[in-house]
Amino acid sequence: MRAVTYDSYASDDSRLKVGDVPDPKVGPGQVLIEVRAAGVNPVDWKVMAGGLDGMMDAVFPVIPGWDVAGVVRALGPDTPEFAVGDEVMSYARKDVVGAGTFAQYVAVSADDVAHKPRSFGWNEAGGLPLAGMTAQRALDRLEIGQGDVLLVHAAAGGVGGFAVQIGRDRGARVIGTASERNHDYLRGLGAEPVAYGDGLQERVRELAPGGVTAVADCVGGQLDTTLAVLASGGRHVSTADPAADEHGGHWIWVRPDGAKLADLARLADRGALKSEVSGTFALEETGAAFDASRSGHTRGKLVITP
Template sequence: MTRTMHAATYSTFGGPGVLSLTEQPLPKVAPGEVLVRVRSAAVNPVDWKIMAGGLDGMLESTFPIIPGWDMAGVVEAVGIDVPEYAPGDEVIGYVRKDFVHGGTYAEFVSAPVRTLARKPSGMDWDAAAGLPLAGLTAYQVLNRLGTGPGMTVLVHGGAGGVGQAGIQLARHAGARVIATASEHNHDLLRSLGAEPVSYGDGLADRVRALAPAGVDVVADFVGGVLDVTTAVLAEDGRHASVADRNVVQAGGQWMWVRPDADDLDHLAELVDAGDLVVNVARTFDLADAAAAVAASIEGHTAGKITIEVSS
């Protein structure tokens, strides 16, 4: 008899309403993969952009699709040639594959070893699930831009999951951080070590008031702010965006986060050392995955949205 699992799936592109709880076959475990019992999954904007068909020209999709790339869970079984893990190991993963089909909004997911790291011991399951994509995105952007001691970094979108990670990682690298956010999130940004500035008209002037000589690095995690970036960037400054491909025309880099076990291990070490935290804003049950996606689309949460899958 084929073993099955509960999963949130959709069989046509659309909004959150296309998502429903269904029974699906347990994933097959290829060589170099492990089967993970998912404890918690995190919702990211890329999930609903894929669901809406926005990346159909970039990624192959096979319906029904289980969304989600972020998760924390326990290894259930290992495939051929996997000396790194054994059943019972607690792991986190940015489980992005080369096609869209079997994601992490499910009781089980098959995960290539290259997408995994051991779960930080002091993190609860929801926070751990919120670390991989956001942490890797911020870490890889800041690394690519050569962020280091004595630099001034501007983070666009400081209150989001990626922005919060970016603030902490830039501070850990020895940089001064200015970050944008709505005023009600300014205390949160200060607690992470950033100097907050408000969105809206005059943003470039507000940043220049804090950094008259310009900023050395701009990390754009929201998009639509290229004019501000170019207005505040120092003459030899560097910038990148994960949300606006037009940065390339202005000398910046358009980046897409990569699964990287070594990078994820490093982030887990920072968490265990107390140098990186993940704030979870809202948590939903797997049966309410559509509501979790809708909350992400609304964009009013300061931190990660997670889905508790199993206990």
């Protein structure tokens, strides 16, 4: 099969190449997925730069990518949950960095796979798993519900956009930070937009004079603002800042879980969750996709389409 690989850690895209690699083996309880779309996430290029080397082993050459949507082409022994031809998706992170999703095929544990939302195209489904489940886990940890006032930092990004929608579905009032060019987009998702940058604390306090009851930081570096606008007894999490743990909050790290991903699929199919895709890239354009992700100005998701 054809796949994107890199043979050593690199802080730029110089080690990326596209070529033929062996097809994946399909073990017991696994699903072989023909990849139709694979979401690009900041963790992909951070892993390539060695950012998780202290946490996860890597087997080179590495195929990047942890998101996938595609068609089941083969099943390992004892995998009754799925059938050949099923349209599925997965947050396909494994215990070792190696056989990722920027390829024509990927083998994934059936426990980590869910059926694709009927209402989503391939690109929308390919961009959902990691970002959608990170938002889902963040709001689960915050115990968001009716009566909450939720502030989402970087609300127009991949994780933030899903957090806005999940929060609204759970009955919260949602305030979202974004550049002014994305304010109409946030209004369409159901959030009250505020511009980030100098004066953010004051702008949030104008909308929520008593403070917000919960904060989901989806970008990092927002701890001072978060603590300044939280109401007494408020809760906060960050998907990008471990320091949240030291200040009464939680650093969120999502786990592969097919059942939780299926919950998001049901949310999408009842019209409560949309997946914004702002760019698609061929395997040969992975470097350009990483550059776009590194810019930090992407609305919604970027997707690789093998």
